[in-house]
Amino acid sequence: MGRTMALKILARGAKKKEVVPGEIVIVDVDAVFMHSPDYKFKHFEQIGGVKGVFDGEKVVICPDHHHFLPANQRDANTVKYIVEQGKRYGVKYIYGPGTGIGHYLMVEQGHVWPGAIAVGSDSHTTAYGCIGCLSSPMNFEITEVMLSGKAWFKTPPTIFVKIEGTTKRGVSARDVAQYVLGQLGADGALWSAVEYGGSYIHSLSVWQRMIFSLLTIEAGGTYGLVEPDETTLEFMKGRAKQPFEPVYNDPDPEYSKVIEIDVSDLEPQVAVPPQPSFTKLLAEVVGKPIQQAYVGGCTGGGIEDMRMAAEVLKGRKVNPDVRLLIVPGTREMYGQAIKEGLVDVFNQAGAVVTPAYCGPCQQLCVGNLADGDTEIGTHPRNLPGRAGTATSIFLASPYTVAASAVEGKITDPRVFLS
Secondary structure, rough: OOOOOOHHHHHOOOOOOOOOOOOEEEEEOEEEEEEEHHHHHHHHHHHOOHHOOOOOOEEEOOOOOOOOOOOOOOHHHHHHHHHHHHHOOOEEOOOOEEEEHHHHHHHHHHOOOOOOOOEOOOOOOHHHHHHHHHHEEEOOOHHHHHHHHHEEEEOOOEEEEEEEEEOOOOOOOHHHHHHHHHHHHOOOOOOOEEEEOOHHHHHHHHHHOOOOOOOHHOOOOOOOEEOOOOOOHHOOOOOOOOOOOOOOOOOOEEEEEEEEOOOOOOOOOEEOOOOOOOOOEHHHHOOOEEEEEEOOOOOOOOOHHHHHHHHHOOOOOOOOOOOEEOOEHHHHHHHHHHHHHHHHHHHHHOOEEOEEOOHHOOOOOOOOOOOOEEEEEEEOOOOOOOOOOOOOOEEEEHHHHHHHHHHOEEOOOHHOOO
């Protein structure tokens, strides 16, 4: 049997001919992403980081969890500290609040590429696998990578999810990814790489593939990969910060498990509280009243996500008992939405559109819920306390979120889509 792309990327990073699952390898890292936790920068100082990062062009800082303008003095001090320390350590790429969500920016601005190895301080760093980059989250140990440029990994087995077919009208990539997550469960991919393939996956844009890669962590997966194809390479033209050589599977890769899914008859899906892997048919929760709807986050702030929402909202009004927040993934995506007239659609519908950042995903800025409130959104997590204490969060596609905002209750979007 041949080698998977995950093993081949790690072998190349470790400068070894080949590796097998279960090995411990030390690899050279191509990119390090740091978001908002100032305590990790303080830890960086404690281990000797006053000398600076290993490579100022390979470390990227983006305090994306904070509002486009700091909401309070504490946040203002945090952002100021992060930016000042980044400059002090020689970091070249520092994205200020309002430029976007770091995971989108890492791919959009070419800080990662097919075949690269990346780590990040945010748990959803598996996102960059959408272009064939081996990316994984880290906690405090990321400060050691910032200092040395090296990281250790245990080489993983790979689960292959083969997705075929064409979805019906009103069923999006988020519905499919939500279904896959439900099939895997909260620990179904524990310490494994998950590779997504098949005709359906390769029909998607890079941004829609990112939903699958990013949600891999919610099944316990270490990496979420899509093998590069022409769509990937076309997307990467003029973006990557350096020349790259993609890594592909051997012709007969050895997988620990193969899951085959046909999406031709798939119905809209929803994640119910209290965690993302609790997937149900949307039909099971239709009619539940909501107080807030949210299109944004790192699994719903892309230009295609906003197009889906606008398709439902055009010519309609948000229910007066609902707040609808639209938060673009990056400033570039925001600009594209303006050019396409999407922002005007949102404004006419009565939605609130903000500059690009993480939005109300983590109770840090706008969009917190009152006790007893229910939200439906496109973001990746619905854990207790995510947007308030005594609240409920449902996760769904942009179609479903927009339709629910109009009706004031969880709604099947196909009633609005001819």
